[in-house]
Amino acid sequence: MSTHPLDDFAHGLPKAELHIHIEGSLEPELIFALGQRNQIELPYPDVESLRAAYAFTNLQSFLDIYYAGASVLITEQDFFDMAWAYFLRAKADNVIHAELFFDPQTHTERGIGFDTVINGLTRACQQAREQLGIRAELIMCFLRHLSEEEAFETLEQAKPHLGKFIGIGLDSSEVGHPPEKFARVFAEARKLGLRVVAHAGEEGPPEYIWSALDVLKVERIDHGVQSLKDQKLVERLVKERIPLTVCPLSNIKLCVFPDLGQHNLKQMLDLGIVATVNSDDPAYFGGYMNQNFHQPRAALDLDREHLKQLAANSFEASFATPEEKRAYGDRLEAYCAG
Ligand code: ADE
Ligand code: ZN
Numbered sequence: 001m002s003t004h005p006l007d008d009f010a011h012g013l014p015k016a017e018l019h020i021h022i023e024g025s026l027e028p029e030l031i032f033a034l035g036q037r038n039q040i041e042l043p044y045p046d047v048e049s050l051r052a053a054y055a056f057t058n059l060q061s062f063l064d065i066y067y068a069g070a071s072v073l074i075t076e077q078d079f080f081d082m083a084w085a086y087f088l089r090a091k092a093d094n095v096i097h098a099e100l101f102f103d104p105q106t107h108t109e110r111g112i113g114f115d116t117v118i119n120g121l122t123r124a125c126q127q128a129r130e131q132l133g134i135r136a137e138l139i140m141c142f143l144r145h146l147s148e149e150e151a152f153e154t155l156e157q158a159k160p161h162l163g164k165f166i167g168i169g170l171d172s173s174e175v176g177h178p179p180e181k182f183a184r185v186f187a188e189a190r191k192l193g194l195r196v197v198a199h200a201g202e203e204g205p206p207e208y209i210w211s212a213l214d215v216l217k218v219e220r221i222d223h224g225v226q227s228l229k230d231q232k233l234v235e236r237l238v239k240e241r242i243p244l245t246v247c248p249l250s251n252i253k254l255c256v257f258p259d260l261g262q263h264n265l266k267q268m269l270d271l272g273i274v275a276t277v278n279s280d281d282p283a284y285f286g287g288y289m290n291q292n293f294h295q296p297r298a299a300l301d302l303d304r305e306h307l308k309q310l311a312a313n314s315f316e317a318s319f320a321t322p323e324e325k326r327a328y329g330d331r332l333e334a335y336c337a338g
Contacts, residue, residue, distance in 0.1 A: 010293040010307045014331045016097035016314035017090060017278055017289050019222050019245035021141075021171065022121065023070045023103055024281025025086040034072035034081070043068070054284055059203050059254050060173055062284060070106050079120025087128040087136065089282070093289040097135045097318055097328065100125070101169055104154055105143045114157040122164045137319065138165040139197065142185065144177035151185040159192075166319055167195030169222065170212075174204040179212040186216040195219060195319050197245075201226035203256065206233050213242065220244070220317055225251060227273075228264050238272045243317030247280035248296045249287045260299035269306050276314045308336055 003011075026034075028050045035042050044050040056062040073079060083100065090098055100121070107117050118138070125136035140158055142151040158165070168189045170182060179198055186196055200212040202223035209227055212218045213236075224244035227233050237244070248263055250256075257263045268275040277292040279285070287295065293310065296302060315328040 004294075004298070006297055006302070006304060006307060007294045009304060010297060011290050012094055012335060013293075013307065013311040014094055014096045014328065014335055015289065015311045016099070016276075016318045016320075016328070017095045018099050018220070018243075018276055018314060018317055019101070019247055019278035019280055020086065020098065021066075021101045021103065021281050022083055022086060023073075023106060024066060024285075025089070025283050026069050026072075026082055027085070027283045030082065030085060031069050031072050034074075034078050038072060038074045038078070040072050040074075042072070054253075056254055056284075062254055062281070063172060066281060066284060067106055070103075071110065073107060073117075074112065076116050076120035076123075079117055080124045083121050083124030084127065086282075087124060087132055087134055089288045090128075090134060091132045095134060095289055096331070097315070097320055097324070098128070099137045099139055099166070099319060101139050101141045101171065103141050103143060103171065104157070105146060105150065108154070108157065114154075115161070118158075118161050118164050135320065135324065139167045139169050139195070140165050141169040141171040142182060143172040144170050144181065144199075145173040148182050148185055151182055152188070155185060155189060162192065162194075165194075167197060169196075170198035170200075170216070171222070174199060174202055174208065178204070178208055179218075180215045183215050186218075190217065197222055199223055202251075203254075206230035209233060219319075223247065223251075225256060225264060228267060228271075234271060234273065237274075241274050241316070243274040243276060243313065244268065245278050245317065246275050247278050247285075248292050249282075249285045250280035253285045260295055263296060263300065265296050266300040266302060266306065269302075269309055274313045274317055275310070276317050277310050308332070 028047045128134040128136045196218045197220050198212040198218045199222040201209040206229050220243040222245045279288050282288045
């Protein structure tokens with residue numbers, strides 16, 4: 001099968017991935033392998049029947065199965081293996097910088113130690129740098145369906161590990177759990193020098209994006225696809241160059257848009273929003289990084305400039321240092337000139 005020339009171009013683009021939940025990279029095969037290794041009985045007889053259950057109607061219908069899948073993760077080696085499998089996929093897609101979300105509460109609630117989780121992930125990040133040339137960082141997310149008090153407990157558990165992650169995020173069930181619920185814990189994290197992001201405007205209204213910006217003081221918005229309903233918000237995102245980490249395949253699988261042809265990614269780029277594309281939970285949504293370039297490219301008729309802009313935006317939106325960003329930009333220009 002021949003590929004479209006722009007897909008070859010997008011494939012080779014150096015790029016950053018900024019919105020990947022590492023627990024969402026657990027492929028059914030690895031869930032079964034880890035289940036066997038840890039003698040955990042799964043409610044599905046085989047890989048095919050688990051994969052067949054991945055038919056979602058909204059965010060919550062996905063989260064129920066996503067949290068169940070994570071129950072096979074027990075040892076530090078399990079967390080390492082999960083992240084390493086992701087890095088190999090990312091390398092194949094020419095991802096050169098990755099910022100990985102992890103959900104400690106999904107594991108500590110089951111009696112797994114915080115240090116087990118973060119040490120396994122940190123080791124995989126180090127190996128990704130050394131063996132794959134991918135600069136990898138961790139961002140710790142609080143589950144917004146839990147209380148702010150529980151988020152504070154998690155931040156306390158994280159304090160001995162402050163050098164191992166660069167920031168905090170906010171994920172899980174959005175509607176009914178607005179950003180301001182976590183105002184105090186985000187303020188404390190900022191005082192610790194952590195970078196701050198939050199999911200907002202995935203299913204929730206533009207007001208949640210405003211409060212993520214004004215109350216939590218986040219530096220970028222995860223998803224943010226509902227922002228185009230609010231002209232004033234769009235003006236602010238453009239003027240302040242507040243990035244959105246958009247996840248096109250996720251939005252289709254969770255029925256945020258009926259199909260990719262109706263996704264607003266192209267509009268965002270044409271409006272001058274610093275939009276990036278990312279895979280969110282690639283094992284569940286049918287594609288890693290490059291599929292999130294190729295499928296919108298075809299459905300929305302994105303051109304070469306759009307694709308290059310997405311790669312450039314990914315570096316601008318990243319938490320890399322200014323020197324790293326300059327080096328990434330040089331690599332991008334060299335690739336596009338070549
Ligand atoms: N956790 C994992 N994926 C998520 C998503 N798309 N939205 C909110 N929480 C998540
Ligand atoms: Zn997400």
